[in-house]
Amino acid sequence: MHDLLFGTFLTPDAHHPEHVVDLAIETERAGLDLVTVQDHPYNAGYLDTQTLLTWLAARTTKLRVAANVTNLPLRPPQVLAKAAASLDLLSGGRFELGLGAGAFADAAFRMTGERRTTGESIEALTEAIDILRGIWDTDTSGPLRHDGKHYQVPGLNRGPRPAHDIGIWLGAYQPRMLALTGRAADGWLPTYEYLRNPGLTEAIKRIDHAAAEAGRDPAAVRRLLNVMNVGFSPTRQGFLQGPPEQWVDELLPLILDVGITGFLFGGDDPRVMRILGEEVAPAVREAVEKERSGVRSAAALAQRHHGVDYDALPSSLAGKAVEPGDSAYQQVRHTYVRTGSPSLVVRARSTQDVVDTLAFARKQNLTLAVRSGGHGISGRSTLDRGVVLDLGRMNSVEVLDRAKRLVRLEPGARWGDVAQVLAREGLAMSSGDYGDVGVGGLATAGGLGYLARKYGLTIDHVVAAELVVADGRVLRVDAAHYPDLFWAIRGAGGNFGVVTAFELEADEVDNVAFANLTVDATDTAGLLEAWATTVESAPRELSSFLALLPGRRRSAPTAQITLIYANDDVEAAQEVFSRFLDVGPVLAQQAQLVPYSAIMVAHHGPHHGQGLSDTRSGLLTHVTPPVANAVADLVASGDILMVQFRSAGGAVNDQPADAMAYSHRTQNFSVLATTAPALRERMDRRWDGFRPYLDGMYLSFETDTRPERLLDAFPEPVLTKLRALKAEWDPDGVFNRNFPIS
Template identity: 35%
Template sequence: MTSYGTPDTVVHARTAADVAGAIHHARDTGTPLTVRSGGHSIAGHSTAAGGLLLDLRGLYGIQVLDASRGLVRVGAGATWGLVARRLAPYGLAISAGDTASVGVGGLTLGGGIGWMVRRYGLAIDSVVGAEIVTADGRVRTVDRDRDPDLFWALRGGGGNAGVVTRLDFVAARVSKVVTGTIAYDAGEPAAVLRGWRDHLRTSDDRLTSVASLVPETPAGPAQLVVRWCFSEHDPVAADRATAPLRRIGSVVGDDVAVIPYAEVLEEHVMPDGMQVAMRNALVPSLSDDGLDAALALAAATPTVLAFRGLGGAVEWVDRDATAFAHRDAEAMVIAARMAPPGAPVPSLDGPGDDWAAVARHGTGAYVGFLDESDPAAVASAYPEETYARLAAVKHAYDPENLFRRNHNVVPERGATPTLSGCRASVSPA
């Protein structure tokens, strides 16, 4: 999706002090503030008409603080492709997204679902500390012991608590991975998706996979594929883990490669001006009814469907340990419709469509893939108690809602959050 904006002022931050200065100016003058990390916001939050745009792409430093522990410090404006390349000589990698040009800050604050999610969890599950500038212009270092409520909120709560300038991660010991794509006869999606779902429920945690159905377009025929990544350099174990996927449908293509982890991250380039409508749901149990509802949506109007496998390390963390609380999600269901420049974007909620029939099988949404910004949509993305806790943190640190051009959590006075959850061990070894 391409978003165009005309901000009145752009601040290209190089330091946390630059960020603090921009925040002071916006707050003191009442100037609307927009924050950009990598510029990939599906909701168009990476730019604005008017106001001040705070661009973090100059904060791209990457330091290996302790290679033996995998401790890495990353600027919020770095991209995940750059991070992967910098860590490769150390035999380290961070479970992040799937696109090289996506910014570290934006993806991480929403949760971070990537190609090693079932083995090493979400990106936030590797975060052990952060530097953040709050609405009062104060630069804070936060972790489980220092401002733990802020540390909780920034891991899944988006950019509501402040502007994160750097993040400390414990990286996993990963150099090469085994990856591949299995293509099936596109005429049998129901059987393949059921087979993929059944395999997911018993599969090796080292295996992360995504099943996708792409409609026929002028550029090519319909596609039904499962892309997968095995997080260890072990082709024999990878073949054993993926063998059942070759029996769930009529296979028309099957490729496997052993590659450096950095090469798993691709560049997804859309034509300039392309518009997208996107919905997603985090589903604890991907039932036959839920699959049928998604397929019915795709039958009504050409729709890209993607089913991202979760479980594994995602559920090893207590649901209240981070602001991403959907730890019981079995999968994320994504539906997207696209339109060329100048054409109306087909709705997912219009007459003859029923995204609600898919969403009712979920318990919320992943804010990183949420194209809606209205308060009701944001609130419904989180469990009720998680949203209330985020609103309380927001009220404590940003009562005037300076940071509101985002998937906004409205500040609301409430009980001071207490951290009853603890991070489970998601071992990088």
Template identity: 55%
Template sequence: MTDYGHDLVFGTFVTPSNRDPQQPVRLAQAAETAGLDLVTFQDHPYQPGFLDTWTLISYVAAATERVHLAGNVLNLPLRQPAVLARSVASLDLLSGGRIDLGLGAGGFWDAIESMGAERLTPAQSVTALEEALEIIRGIWDPGERRGLRTSGEHHRVTGAKRGPAPAHDVPVWLGAYKPRMLRLVARKADGWLPSLAYLKDGDLARGNKVIDEAAEEAGRHPAEIRRLLNVQGAVAPARQGFLQGPVEQWVDELATLALSDGIGTFVVATDDPTQTAVLGHEIAPAVRELVARERAAAGTAPAATRRGRAAIELRRDGIDYGAVPAALASTAVEPGDRAYDTVRHNYLRSGAPGLVLRPRDATEVAEAVAYARAQDVPLGIRSGGHGISGRSTNDGGIVVDLGSLNAIEVVDDATRRVRIGAGATWSQVAEALAPRGWAISSGDYGGVGVGGLATAGGVGFLGRTYGLTIDHLVAAEVVTADGRVVRASATEHPDLFWGLRGAGGNLGAVTWVEIEAQEVGDVVFSQMTLDATDTAGLLERWGKAVETAPRELTSFLILSPGRRGNGPVAQLMTVWAGDDTVAAVTQLERLADAGPLLGHEAYLLPYSGVVQAAAKQHQGGGDPAVRSALVTHLDTATARAFERVAASGAAYFLQVRATGGATHDVPVEATAYAHRRQNFVLSAMGSSQEQLDMLWDAEMASHTDGLYLSFDTDTRPERLDEAFPGPTLARLRQVKRDWDPTNLFSANFPVPPAE
């Protein structure tokens, strides 16, 4: 008896006949309608009666919404590995993570050779497949910055650019029968995909034994390799043979294959939509129910909890890996997992967490928080992972990644209220709202996650016109430290709602926010470069121009210190919140007077064109030290101090963001973000925290009036008083006492609960 505990997957094996080109498409759609998980297609490129399988998969991906798609199996000798890797990754991105990869070494060599491929011996074809796997995996690994180089006997690349990464961790299944191929499955693949028609009695057990032994030799647990099986049969009124009979017979025989031979995925060869419907509506649910009942009685552990020796050796102290909730285990990522490098880091911060949990809804977030509370390691909550402070990753702790909670839904057209999942990015929000002529002020970069910015403040390109992002927050769903899922608003838990707007990371895991969008059509977006030789003078003149400009104008300034014989330059990124280009040009000309103009481009475009889409796969960025400060005016003394910071060499990136305007309309006591009189946020980024702290304290401390916590990596306790002025901090500590008395959420400027 062999049962690896895999969750059961059901799919179909469709003939890609071109007699009626739309028939395979309709069959795939029928499988999706029936609730099946997977549709696969034969791949015989030399068969003139078939559609090209890859073209068909691409077409079907656009004609379906949920079902996964794969070749069964793709003919590797006729599909160049590096190009195939990019094809799979591209279609996986376009389909929302629905492409899987079945590969075969090649079987019908006369036909393959007739298409121009080199004939290989069985041994050579296995070697070629192993080389191809290395290339495919390498192309899918953009986290490795070096070009991909392999010099195999049959496949080689010499410095190929890596990427893109697929939308999900694409499993690779190999069609295999002989021992050498089975051992390759055990070492390098994610699944074994034979066809029952090609197997003799006992071949499944013998194949499993070879794979299991080779997997253990490679440090893998046998359950890390999914067992798939292509089967044929027909639903009939009476028993006529194996899988030839009534639904009850199918259920018993498929369940036996799952429980006795470890099959986790059943792929039924059928071009009959009626049988497809029966498989999805009747057979699959009954098999799942029967197998779940038998597993419960036998105490079978889920496959996701079984780890090989190599993976176990990388586990971290303080985490009970065996206690990960079942709902989270299948998507959890540990050190050593192939997906680990895609989730460990943030945009600018390297991380090495011991476990990354990826919940799919608020209930699973609550399970993740409850589990993390019972562990003896740090906890980070991640929405987009862009945060400059890097507090949503850690070393050896747990990260709860909310990236799957990314739905965007209009709740009320009249008030323009939009419900946004914490894991969405602001570029996705802008794109979703653009057709309605709506927008939400949201920072300056499309890759920023909603959850972090919508609870910290939100100093954005529409800020002087509409205020901070939090100023339009009307409700939020929060998972609290004790595992409850609550809604916070002005009338529901108003104390929590107050604290979420400016200190949300200290009070819970926000799963969605409701925000009232603004009516925003096209805007003017300007990018201007100025000579900053007179840095202090430029800052002072630019600051005055911004402060006295109409609220429609919001401008950010990036200062690049002089280096390698080149003088300092300032780049202005400015938005005029409207389509009045005459008024915009008037104000942009005032900004241009701040210093000698080196270049200028301006565009009239939707707000979604300003906060453009950006990749969410982060690789860290040198772990920079960052300091920030709020100031009311860029007066002479402040400008000169910032100039000295820029000239010191301790900072390689400096920025000034305009805030003010509508931000000042909100009373200081209305939100936990209490900085309602300042007009600018200053920040500097360097390589050494100690060096930057000494410089910043010496030059800027006497000129500043608070800080913006999302732009600061200084963790000394006195920073807390700057982030939250006296009365605000006192009230915030009381809210913290009520909602997180044990300080579970302590990664983001930890606020000590009131006694």
């Protein structure tokens, strides 16, 4: 296991060279481990990084030094190997080699006169790693010879040998570079702000896969992370921008869940260095040690909830359970919408963990909440007291059969990560509108997403599931095995067990046309009616969302319209998109052709509860003038923060109403409204006046669980059938959090 490293990422400012040195000294004085420096020698305002690193090593005593990252096209590997070994020997083994294939190709070309394609750059980097290690390998007799496409070494005496095994850490982002990292590098050193496609966890999966294929232990590849936009402030301002305890909360899951073991922070701010070294790094190390040892202090034990026998927790769950006194508790107690104070959070890694957690909760008579991604608007995946079964670590995404488009998803995977994996195979799946949403909740309730009119709901694609039922049995449910349960979990899954794996049929999707319009919504009713009519008349390839935002401080209300055309026919997409330019005064517009995965990105940040009180949901067959006028009144009331419409219809309505528990197969639109806690009662009165226009309800967006709402979600004969199945499979009401139907 790699030791934790905390350090800085400095700018080699040639205008203030003494300041750069002072920052490195401050890095060491603060108790940090590593100082790294950008390598852009073509920048006239920058010092030469290799020379600077030598000076910094000489002015410090314990600090490791590295370029972040060395620009290979400007540093021939034969010379770089000699320089690296020399600095490592002179510093007593304190040099590491951050290395990149070469960014800013135009600038490098002006220095060298040589230009490489992306593929050639990766080939050259592969050769360079072999040359570096060959020169350092003084145990092998004879000179080093290398006859490559980009480098030739006809015969070079090996050595000197570095003082320690220098780590080669690659700055890598694209798939081929990530694969090279897994095959050949000692570490991975990306910048957090540059990670887009693939994201952090998907990139690590690619590295690990390449390492395993090469016969390496994936854990041998150290995972480091640059974070540039950081700062300390009394209140939370963003990721790693807030009080020290926020930093601890946000770094801890990156270490424990993602496996990051090195952090380099930018900004050139000595105050950040001091707080990081004196407060954050020690607290993070202590929290990690406690988390991995399972030993809790007296203060932590004192925060246990009365009436819960924590010592009865099965040994199989040791190291996976988070108590109120644990440092990780703040990371796992809340959801995206709701705050919670559970007695225990179990971060399951396997189906057996789910079985054991369920048995523990039942024996203790504790309420059980199940969470996949924790984004659910209904807020039912946390609670006060009771047990949260967190499935976030059960997150694998696997293509089982490309020819049949059959994929297997675990419930804790985020839809953004799913999109990334499927994109490599030219596949996609309609799955809501936000990549951070977890698979489990959406794939059991509905899945009204960006591709719905073309490909239907997410649950329409589920062909089988692994389900842990109330008595602890693990069942495979599909059309041939427990068909009634299979019918029920597609629409009312939260009532019947915990799905630990799904099998789904994906769709052939590559690029999609994607557009955003900002429209003046002063004539709210007219805009809404025109938008809905245009959606219904559009081809199935078109799906659309519309969010109405009330005006603030005498400004006019606006609408944000999202348009998705589910193939890469640019001319057809342009023709359809142009129809929406007439629905109202367009204030801004943007359109692009992108991979579906680019609009479904997962961020994996911890949830802190957003303070939203309640949401109200409904379905509409058409947006008639009375409906549009009623919505306009809602928006104008000031009691609603947002009203959002999503297009349904199309392929959604191809399914027979009795095919699964979700039976709403005639409506063309979903609508939801949300507000702040102080306005909840006023919103309820407004919504009750609007309710007569509705025809059914989309369960995932509703927080009102009064019995009279059940028939909105499950019209007869669906509700009677569900209740009979509930009595058979969960007579004690173990699964009672997600819109109970008993």
